[in-house]
Amino acid sequence: MEKLEKLLSELERDPSFLNNVTRWEKIPASEGDYRDFPEDLHASLSSSLKERGIDRLYSHQEEAYRQARSGKDSIIVTPTASGKTLCYNLPVIQTLLEKPEGRALYIFPTKALSQDQQAELNGLVEEGDLKVKVSTYDGDTPSSLRVSARESGRIVITNPDMLHSGVLPNHPKWIKFLKALEYIVIDEVHIYRGIFGSHMTNLIRRLLRITRFYGANPKFICCSATIGNPDELAERIIGREVTLIDRNGAPRGEKHMILYNPPLVDAVQGIRKGITKEARSIAYRFLVRGIKTIVFARSRVRTELIASYINKSLSNFFTDNNRIRVEAYRGGFLPGERRAIEKGLRDGDIHGVVSTNALELGIDIGGLDVSILSGIPTSIASSWQQSGRAGRQKTLSVSFLIASVSPTDQYLITHPEYFFGKSPEKGFIDPDNLYILMDHLKCAVFELPFKDGDSLSGEDETELLEHLESEGVLRHTSGRWYWADRGYPAEEISLRSATNENVVIINTTKGKNEVIGEMDKPSAKELIFDEAVYLHRGEQFQVQKLDLANLKCYVEESSLNFYTDSIVKTDIKVLLEDNGFRRDGVDQIIGDVLVRSQISKYKKLKFSTNENVGYGEIFLPEEEMHTRGILLCFHPETPSGEVFSRLDTEQQMQVTARMGTLMKNVAPIFLLCDSRDIGVAERLKDPHTDMPTLYIYDNHPGGTGLSEAFTGKLPEIIEACRELTENCPCETGCPSCVGAHEDEVSTNAKEAVLKVLVPWSDFLRERRGR
Helix, strand or coil: CHHHHHHHHHHHCCHHHHCCEEEEEEECCECCCEECCCCCCCHHHHHHHHHCCCCCEEHHHHHHHHHHHCCCCEEEECCCCCCHHHHHHHHHHHHHHHCCCCEEEEECCCHHHHHHHHHHHHHHHHHCCCCCCEEECCCCCCHHHHHHHHHHCCEEEECHHHHHHHHHHHHHHHHHHHCCEEEEEECCHHHCCHHHHHHHHHHHHHHHHHHHHCCCCCEEEEEECCCCCHHHHHHHHHCCCCEEECCCCCCECCEEEEEECCCEEECCCCEECCHHHHHHHHHHHHHCCCCCEEEECCCHHHHHHHHHHHHHHCCCCEECCEECCEEEECCCCCHHHHHHHHHHHHHCCCCEEEECHHHCCCCCCCCCCEEEEECCCCCHHHHHHHHCCCCCCCCCEEEEEECCCCHHHHHHHHCHHHHHHCCCCCCCCCCCCHHHHHHHHHHHHHHCCEECCCCCCCCCCHHHHHHHHHCCCEEEECCEEEECCCCCHHHHCCCCCCCCCEEEEEECHHHCCEEEEEEEHHHHHHHCCCCCEEEECCEEEEEEEEECCCCEEEEEECCCCEEEEEEEEEEEEEEEEEEEEEECCEEEEEEEEEEEEEEEEEEEEECCCCCEEEEEECCCCCEEEEEEEEEEECCCCCHHHHHHHCCCHHHHHHHHHHHHHHHHHHHHHHHCCCHHHEEEEEECCCCCCCCCEEEEEECCCCCCCHHHHHHHHHHHHHHHHHHHHHHCCCCCCCCCCCCCCCCCCCCCHHHHHHHHHHHHHHHHHHHHHC
16 A cells, blocks of 8 residues: 555645545544354355455444344345345354255345345355355346256356246246245345335235235345435335444545645636546556546546546556556446456456446445545435445545536535535335236236235225226136236336347457447437447447347447537427416416427547547437426416516526426425435416416326326425525525525525525415414
C-alpha cells in the first residue's frame, strides 16, 4: 500500500487538484471482531476453511450461523467485502452434511451472481472433499444438466425469473428437491423494491405454498446492502419475522472519500470539464503506478469511451513486465467475456475495469484499491455500494465521486454534508397490488388447485377467484378452484416488466459471421441503429443493418474518428378517459395513456474532444408503451388552480416542472413502490386538457394500478410534499425537496412551489377538519 499512500500524499499537496475537491473525508480503520469456529462445525468443513486461510469467523458470521442453526430466519446487512457469503454457506453446508437428503435453494437477482456463487461454493466443497453437489439452474443451463440439478443437486442456484417460469410450474418434477428443502437463501434483498419486489414477494408466497404441500418448512437466510429498512423489507418479502444482523465484525482499512468537482473551462457560462476526461485522468494517475482501480460510468457508451481513453494513455506503460490492461464491463457482453474479465481481475491479469452499475452487486472481482464514480448515482445507497467496491480488509483504499454538470450532482458536490449525513433510501413494495396479485393468483392455481378459503396473500380472495372464473380462466367445482385455460400463465407474466427479447450483434467483417454481443431491444434502438458506431471492449464497429424483425444487428470493423449519440424525444397522449372528477382541490382524470419514445436523429461526436461534427437521420418505428395514468389539471376554479393562475409565467413554469419531481420522490412512500415505477410529464398548457397539467403514469406496460392508487392517496401525498419542502433547510430548492439547484433558475423554485402547495394543503386540512 506504499504506492497508494505516496500518491494520496502527493494529491494532498497538489493545489491544482485540491482546488476542485469540495470534501476529503477520512474514515478511520477498525479492528475485526472474531469468534472461534462453532463447536458443531463438521471437521471436513473446518478443514476446507483452514485450507482457504480462514481459522476464525467474524462476529456477524458466527451470529448468522447460530441464528440459522437455531431455526430462525435472518437478514445480514454488512458492508461490501465483509464475508456475507459465509453467513449462509456455513449453516447450509453444515446442515446438508448432517442430513444427506437435505436440499437448499439459492436465489440471486442475476445470472452473473449465480455463476459467481457456483464458483465460490465449488471451491469450498472441493477443498474439503465435501459430498455436496452444487448446481446452477438458469436460462443458460443445458437440458441434460437441468435433469441432474433436479434429481441430485443438493444446493441449486437460480434467479427469480427461472423460479417463476421454470421451477414452480413444473414442481412435480422437483418433488425430491422441494420436499427436502431446508434453506432458502435470498441475496441482494435491496434489489427487490417497487414492482420487482412486489412480484418477488408473491413468488415466495407461491414457493412456500408448494413446499408446505410437500411437507417442508425451509428457513430463510437473506443478505442485503445497506438500505433504510432492510429487516422490514425482508419481512414483507418472506412473510415472516426476521432477526437483523448488522453489527459488522470484519476489519476495515482506512478509507478516503474524495468529492471532486471538475474545473471550470468557461466561468461565464458555468461550463466544466467533462467527467469522462476527469475520470480518465484520475484513473490514469493510479493505474500507471500499478494500483488496481474500478471506474463506474453512467452509460454503456461512456463505459467504452473511458476504457478506451485510459488504454490509449497507458499504451506505453508496463507493470511486472506486462502491459497495464483495463477492460470495459457492461450489459451486452457474452457470458464467456464477462467471466473472463471477472477472472482476470481476480487473478491480477487485468489491472483496472470501467463498468456500468453491473459490478455494483457483489460479484467477486478480487481486491481493488480505488473506485471512481464518474457521475454520482441517483441514490445514496448506490453511491456507498459502488464506493465500497474499493477496499480490502486492513488495507488503505480511496473512492472518488466526480460530479457531472447536472443540478443534482452539483448540489451534492457543493453540499457534502447532505451526502455524508443522509440515511440510505428505504425499499417499498406492495405485493397486494391488485394487478400483480391477480397475475400470481393465476400462477398459484395452475401450480396447485385452491381449496375454498385458501389464500395467497392471507386475505379473503374469493372475489378475485370468482372474477377469474367469469373470464374463463378458472373453474370451481367440489369446493376447489382449478386452472381452466390453455398453456401456463407464468409464460405471459414478466417479473421485471421488461421485454425478454435481445438483439444479437454479429460481426460480418471480411465474410465473418461472428456473434460478439447482445442488447435488449429498446436499448438497441438507441445505440445500434443503422450507421451507429458500436464500441465493444476497445474495438470499434459501424452498424451496417439493424434487423429488428429478426433481432439481429450486422456490424463491421471501422476506424472512424467519432462516436454516435442518439436523440430521444418522449411524448404522452391520452387514449381513453375512464373517469374524470373534481376532488381534493384539483381536477383529476384517470385513463389509458400512450407514452411514445421516438429516436429520429443522432449526433456524431469527435473522440476526446466531444466536438459535434454532424448529425444523421434514424429511421426506426416509435417505441410505444400503453399504460395507465392520472392527470392533475389546475383548473382556475379549483383551490390549487386558482392559486396557480395568480403566479407569473416563470413561476408557473417552475411549479409545473418541480411539482412533478416532488411527487415522483414522495409518492412511492404511500404507493409502496419504487420511484422508477412512476413516470411524470408536465405541461404548462396541455393540448388535451387546455390547462396546466401534471401526468403521473405507471412506468410499466399495461399499468399496475399505481395511477388508481395515487388518486386515493393524493391528500396524504400533498401534505407530505408540503412538509418535505417547508422543513428542508435549503433556501431556493435542492434534491431533497423540489429538485432544483440554487443556480439553475433565476426565480426561487421552492418559494414558487410553496405558493401552490400551502393553500392547497390548507384546503385539504380544513376539509378533513369538518
